[in-house]
Amino acid sequence: MKPEIKAANDLLDALNALAHRPWTEHEVVKAVDHALAPLPPSAREAMVSLSLQKLRSDPERAPLVIATFALALSKSYDGTPLTLSEWKELRDLVRDCADELDMDIVTYVMSLVMEYRSMEED
Numbered sequence: 001m002k003p004e005i006k007a008a009n010d011l012l013d014a015l016n017a018l019a020h021r022p023w024t025e026h027e028v029v030k031a032v033d034h035a036l037a038p039l040p041p042s043a044r045e046a047m048v049s050l051s052l053q054k055l056r057s058d059p060e061r062a063p064l065v066i067a068t069f070a071l072a073l074s075k076s077y078d079g080t081p082l083t084l085s086e087w088k089e090l091r092d093l094v095r096d097c098a099d100e101l102d103m104d105i106v107t108y109v110m111s112l113v114m115e116y117r118s119m120e121e122d
Contacts, residue, residue, distance in 0.1 A: 004074035008067045011035035015063035019055055028052055035070055040100035043073065046093045069093070073101075075108045087116050 001009075014031035032048045039047075047069065054062035068080040069090050082090070091113045098106050 002076065004076050005071070007035040007037075008070040008074065008076070011070050012063050012067035015051065015055070015066055019059035019063055023055065025052060028055065032066075036073065039073060040097065042100050043093070043097040046097055047073075050089060050093065072109050072112060073105060075105060077108075077112055082116070084116075087113055 011031055011034075014035075015028075018027055018031070028051050029048050032051055033044055036044050036047055047066065050069070051062065051066050054065055064080065065082065065086055068077070068082060068086075071077050071080070072090060073094075090109060094101065094106055094109045094113075
């Protein structure tokens with residue numbers, strides 16, 4: 001298994017465990033930082049913020065969405081369906097962190113976003 005896929009799976013497992021019990025912000029930070037260590041701090045901070053928001057608003061779906069974002073940010077998107085709103089969140093995250101992200105990641109994620117958008121218009 002590729003390291004980035006293992007990291008996303010570990011993040012999914014960690015967030016699933018947190019979603020089913022009371023959790024602390026520190027635990028979320030630790031899970032995201034561990035899984036996304038290769039990314040710049042701004043991207044990890046944005047992912048932590050999204051994780052906290054999603055765990056509060058939809059603890060059942062949050063782990064899958066955040067792990068899918070992690071896969072996209074590691075250029076290993078697996079086709080997991082995201083809503084239009086989730087695609088916009090991923091787009092905004094990459095746009096906000098584009099100055100620090102590797103250009104290959106920016107290009108990869110933005111092409112996924114555009115591909116999804118074109119499918120929505122059909």
